[in-house]
Amino acid sequence: WEQRIHPDDLADTRVAVTAALRGETPQLDHEHRLRCKDGTYKWIHARGMVFERAADGAALRMVGTHSDISVAKEAIVRSERHRNLYAALAASNAAIARRASVEELAEAVCQIMVADGHLELVWIGFVNPTNDLIEPFRAAGDGLGYLDGIEISSRVDDPRGLGPTGTAFRENRPIWVDDFLHDPRTAPWHVRS
Numbered sequence: 071w072e073q074r075i076h077p078d079d080l081a082d083t084r085v086a087v088t089a090a091l092r093g094e095t096p097q098l099d100h101e102h103r104l105r106c107k108d109g110t111y112k113w114i115h116a117r118g119m120v121f122e123r124a125a126d127g128a129a130l131r132m133v134g135t136h137s138d139i140s141v142a143k144e145a146i147v148r149s150e151r152h153r154n155l156y157a158a159l160a161a162s163n164a165a166i167a168r169r170a171s172v173e174e175l176a177e178a179v180c181q182i183m184v185a186d187g188h189l190e191l192v193w194i195g196f197v198n199p200t201n202d203l204i205e206p207f208r209a210a211g212d213g214l215g216y217l218d219g220i221e222i223s224s225r226v227d228d229p230r231g232l233g234p235t236g237t238a239f240r241e242n243r244p245i246w247v248d249d250f251l252h253d254p255r256t257a258p259w260h261v262r263s
Contacts, residue, residue: 076103076111083116090118091129098134101143113143151188158187173208180210193217197224197239204235216262233258 075083079102090098097119103111118134161182169175176194183192193209204222223231224239231237233255234245247253251260 074105076105079103086116091120091132093120093123093127093129098132101139104136112138112140115139154186154188158183158185158189161186176208177210180208184211191216195222195235202228203230204239220259220262222259229258 072080072084083100083102086095086098086100089095098116100116101113102116104114105111115137116134117137118132120129120132122129122131124130162179165178165182166175169178180192180194183189189211191209191211191213193206195204195206197203198205202224204224206217206220209217221230222233222235223229224236225231226236226240228236231240234247234253237255238245247256250256
């Protein structure tokens with residue numbers, strides 16, 4: 071059971087279980103991630119209580135349940151992501167009024183989206199009219215090396231233009247990618263990550 075707990079949750083889970091077994095808390099009431107058969111993780115809510123103890127107080131029998139709370143956790147994460155992005159957008163709007171040049175504005179927006187939007191990597195690009203590639207103009211965050219030599223086309227007849235960035239450019243709309251490594255639209259760029 072412990073081997074299936076997400077490594078980031080193992081220490082806290084052990085503390086919660088040990089406290090319940092020792093009688094330091096009246097019952098176990100803990101949330102953590104548990105690995106499924108397919109290797110993915112689900113959030114579970116573990117509840118339990120010791121109902122029989124030895125004369126020395128050691129736990130003899132415990133009963134409990136695990137409830138899948140992944141949907142609720144995902145809603146909380148999604149809500150937090152939206153709150154962060156709205157804060158970043160508000161800060162970006164304020165930056166528009168303060169910046170004198172496109173370079174300063176692009177740099178500020180990238181920095182704001184990383185800091186306030188809690189995004190790992192943000193970049194702004196422009197289309198190079200000589201080759202129709204969308205080239206990074208300003209960027210911020212971790213993994214800036216990912217952008218070195220990246221080839222994203224603005225053209226629909228170029229396979230490098232069929233991903234989210236090329237599509238967003240051509241259709242003039244935002245495209246959100248929740249899981250870069252598992253989204254088929256990003257497959258041509260997986261080898262870069």
